[in-house]
Amino acid sequence: MNIVVCIKQVPDSAQIRVHPVTNTIMRQGVPTIINPYDLFSLEAALQLRDQTGGKVIVLTMGPPMAEDALRKAMGIGADKAVLLTDRFFAGSDTLATSFSLSMAITKIAEKEGPIDLVFCGKQTIDGDTAQVGPGIACRLGLNQLTYITSIEALDPKAREITVQRRAEGGVQVLKTKLPCMITMLEGSNIVRRGSMPNVLRAAREPILTLNAAAAGIEDVTRCGLRGSPTVVKKVFAPKPRADKAKLIDTTNRSTTDIANDAVDALFAAAPKLHTDLVGRAAQA
Amino acid sequence: MTEKAAPAPAAAAAPAAGGSRAGMKKELPERFRDYKHVWVLIEMERGQVHPVSWELLGEGRKLADKLGVELAGALLAGPGEAARKAVDEAFSYGADLVYLMEDPLLADYRNQPYAAAMTDLVNTYKPEILLMGATNLGRDLAGTVATTLATGLTADCTELAIDHEGSLAATRPTFGGTLLCTIHTLNFRPQMATIRPRVMAMPEAQEGRSGRVIRHALVMEESSVITKILDFIADANMDKAQLAYADIVVAGGMGLGRPENFKLVTELAAVLGAEYGCSRPVVQKGWLPAERQIGQTGKTIRPRLYIAAGISGAIQHRVGVEGSDIILAINTDPNATIFEFAHMGIVGDALQILPALTEAFRRILAVNRLAG
Numbered sequence A: 001m002n003i004v005v006c007i008k009q010v011p012d013s014a015q016i017r018v019h020p021v022t023n024t025i026m027r028q029g030v031p032t033i034i035n036p037y038d039l040f041s042l043e044a045a046l047q048l049r050d051q052t053g054g055k056v057i058v059l060t061m062g063p064p065m066a067e068d069a070l071r072k073a074m075g076i077g078a079d080k081a082v083l084l085t086d087r088f089f090a091g092s093d094t095l096a097t098s099f100s101l102s103m104a105i106t107k108i109a110e111k112e113g114p115i116d117l118v119f120c121g122k123q124t125i126d127g128d129t130a131q132v133g134p135g136i137a138c139r140l141g142l143n144q145l146t147y148i149t150s151i152e153a154l155d156p157k158a159r160e161i162t163v164q165r166r167a168e169g170g171v172q173v174l175k176t177k178l179p180c181m182i183t184m185l186e187g188s189n190i191v192r193r194g195s196m197p198n199v200l201r202a203a204r205e206p207i208l209t210l211n212a213a214a215a216g217i218e219d220v221t222r223c224g225l226r227g228s229p230t231v232v233k234k235v236f237a238p239k240p241r242a243d244k245a246k247l248i249d250t251t252n253r254s255t256t257d258i259a260n261d262a263v264d265a266l267f268a269a270a271p272k273l274h275t276d277l278v279g280r281a282a283q284a
Numbered sequence B: 001m002t003e004k005a006a007p008a009p010a011a012a013a014a015p016a017a018g019g020s021r022a023g024m025k026k027e028l029p030e031r032f033r034d035y036k037h038v039w040v041l042i043e044m045e046r047g048q049v050h051p052v053s054w055e056l057l058g059e060g061r062k063l064a065d066k067l068g069v070e071l072a073g074a075l076l077a078g079p080g081e082a083a084r085k086a087v088d089e090a091f092s093y094g095a096d097l098v099y100l101m102e103d104p105l106l107a108d109y110r111n112q113p114y115a116a117a118m119t120d121l122v123n124t125y126k127p128e129i130l131l132m133g134a135t136n137l138g139r140d141l142a143g144t145v146a147t148t149l150a151t152g153l154t155a156d157c158t159e160l161a162i163d164h165e166g167s168l169a170a171t172r173p174t175f176g177g178t179l180l181c182t183i184h185t186l187n188f189r190p191q192m193a194t195i196r197p198r199v200m201a202m203p204e205a206q207e208g209r210s211g212r213v214i215r216h217a218l219v220m221e222e223s224s225v226i227t228k229i230l231d232f233i234a235d236a237n238m239d240k241a242q243l244a245y246a247d248i249v250v251a252g253g254m255g256l257g258r259p260e261n262f263k264l265v266t267e268l269a270a271v272l273g274a275e276y277g278c279s280r281p282v283v284q285k286g287w288l289p290a291e292r293q294i295g296q297t298g299k300t301i302r303p304r305l306y307i308a309a310g311i312s313g314a315i316q317h318r319v320g321v322e323g324s325d326i327i328l329a330i331n332t333d334p335n336a337t338i339f340e341f342a343h344m345g346i347v348g349d350a351l352q353i354l355p356a357l358t359e360a361f362r363r364i365l366a367v368n369r370l371a372g
């Protein structure tokens, strides 16, 4: 089995700072992590490899420093890593990103043999579109399995996989053919920690670095800003709400009085809510 | 997305205004000139229409009126009564016409037949704008359709508008709401966007409103659909939908200190007939299940009343609750961020205020029951 796991290096977004004057995102000095959702997919891939043999290849598109994310993933247990990096990729939207990544996956297949499974994260925590996985599946003709809560069975000989997928109001049990593209739901497994031997190997293991040409991309106008149909026209800060919360007076008042005041104030502000609640209570 | 020639700061650079790209100038290619009208996917699964479809018809109506074009629903469904009912409802929520694809292959969601159906509809009838809910179904489908059509898709929009050139201006939060950005698809059609449930208001249904139905056939056999549905395991409790659509929501955060204290939240919720929820760290600690999380990476809620106890009001929480009619915050810290966007506040210990509120509501509602 050859499994590719797409991972994205993202800023640890809890620590994102915005420049107060220019309103641009200040990435300098912001620590980066592997997109947390990708780890559940990586873990699922590693479990399948451990069951059936084969290799897990992690792939990222990003700046040269995204190598960090790849080495971390190898520390967790991935066998090989591919870095797709080129200035032509700068400014990619999801259509351009899925184009470049699928070209790289085709190139990996040339080197490593046919790819049976591609895993992506459910979504990222920065772009947060959940569009790249479906984009890759569509371009490579992979059967698409998103929001997977568990992989029930994999039969490499019959080339069949059975999964549970989160849907509205329940879970679908789906059976499909390899090759397919899978995104795992968070919490669907427990991500293993890096082991010492893996971490040591990860530090030494060569990383295959591809630029656009090496990934087989001849027409670079399909990449990056030029290959992106979406155009970001404006970035701005949200308008703060004009007035702050009206505080209930609490000085020298008992908790009961405070609560009564709050309920009175609420119902004064929302009389319809009051009548509806009373109506409901009367029926009960 | 800065200068084209910039030395790749990140392949997926943060969007920056004024990026220079070939597509920046609006010159709609000849082949897209006859793309007209606004479409909304009517998301129907297992006979149930997801209410986000009606929310989007409400929003789509405004866009269509601004453009002076028609609003259409696109309904992919299994044959039967439910589809007919959904068509009527679509009219009542503002659709002028409904493109209806009725086929047994479309009764349950699978990417392959749905994507084939949707792309065929678009290629045949050529909408300029196509909106879908940012649900599991909508996100799964939109990504495939946009890639097949090679057009732009803006995710999770919070605001839609038509600019002076008649182009869709889709605004979405970036980095969890720290900033907003407005994204256009200038040179490709349709302009696609997904919107999360509850972000747009539910329009009033207008009974008796009707419209045209255009039927379109799916050209596909079950034998050519590779993915098979073996089973559907319905959720034991339908919690998920209820939190997003609840009239009243009571939520607790880390300020409650211990998992046992969440019973103060559920007790207040019970008296109000409300749903309960929490902030993200509460889920991460394992105090409440993930479907109770409210915020950017949880549920967006839009209740008439939201009571938040021991929640600081981080931006990722705020973006999920801003559509609430009234927010009442309880926090020991008078400087807590939540007081900046709550409408009412109590500076105090939630462990005492919550039970007192429960009592106060219980008393008032009981008194009124006697009186009424």
Ligand SMILES: Cc1cc2nc3c(=O)[nH]c(=O)nc-3n(C[C@H](O)[C@H](O)[C@H](O)COP(=O)(O)OP(=O)(O)OC[C@H]3O[C@@H](n4cnc5c(N)ncnc54)[C@H](O)[C@@H]3O)c2cc1C
Pocket (backbone or CB within 6 Å): A005, A006, A007, A008, A009, A035, A037, A038, A059, A060, A061, A062, A092, A093, A094, A095, A097, A101, A119, A120, A121, A122, A123, A124, A126, A127, A128, A129, A130, A131, A132, A133, A230, B011, B012, B013, B014, B015, B152, B153, B154, B155, B172, B173, B174, B175, B183
């Ligand atoms: C704030 C912000 C808003 C944006 N809004 C939009 C928008 O509305 N529409 C649009 O088309 N583009 C948008 N973009 C651009 C988009 O983020 C980039 O195209 C990005 O390269 C991929 O999208 P994503 O981060 O949303 O990934 P998602 O589609 O959420 O990622 C899903 C999975 O795909 C894989 N993946 C994604 N990127 C990579 C990568 N570089 N390398 C390896 N694997 C990867 C990972 O497995 C990931 O978990 C936005 C970018 C930002 C920063």
Ligand SMILES: Cc1cc2nc3c(=O)[nH]c(=O)nc-3n(C[C@H](O)[C@H](O)[C@H](O)COP(=O)(O)OP(=O)(O)OC[C@H]3O[C@@H](n4cnc5c(N)ncnc54)[C@H](O)[C@@H]3O)c2cc1C
Pocket (backbone or CB within 6 Å): A012, A013, A014, A125, B176, B252, B253, B254, B255, B256, B278, B279, B280, B281, B282, B293, B294, B295, B296, B297, B298, B299, B309, B310, B311, B312, B313, B314, B315, B316, B317, B320, B330, B331, B332, B333, B336, B348, B349, B350, B351
């Ligand atoms: C990518 C990303 C996505 C995220 N998505 C979400 C999301 O969807 N939803 C979400 O909620 N968060 C989300 N977060 C986390 C968010 O940034 C905050 O960390 C989180 O909302 C804080 O939760 P809290 O308010 O419960 O806890 P804290 O920030 O710890 O606040 C606790 C509050 O309780 C108050 N308090 C303490 N004791 C009492 C008492 N006895 N009575 C009353 N008040 C008391 C304190 O003054 C404080 O204001 C996300 C973060 C990231 C990075």
